[in-house]
Amino acid sequence: MAAAAALRHRRHRRDTEGFGEESREPTTGDNIREFLLSLRYFRIFIALWNVFMMFCMIVLFGS
Known part of the structure; x- marks a missing residue:
């Protein structure tokens, strides 16, 4: 992970x-x-859509 960050940083400097x-x-x-x-x-x-759907199912069909 650190190597990827170093490569990204080096590449960014070269592009600028x-x-x-x-x-x-x-x-x-x-x-x-x-x-x-x-x-x-x-x-x-x-x-986020799945969390919203679970919330709707609990509220609407829970009672």
Whole structure:
């Protein structure tokens, strides 16, 4: 985990070095990272939805 953080930090520094704005194509790694981030948000949404549904089932059908 610490190695991944060090690599991310080193990569971030390298990307910010330079003189101007360079428009570059997103790499496969960038696309995978973006997909995993969106998947994480989707999993959080599903978890909150499940908690809400359990709450509704307890309140509406519990009596």
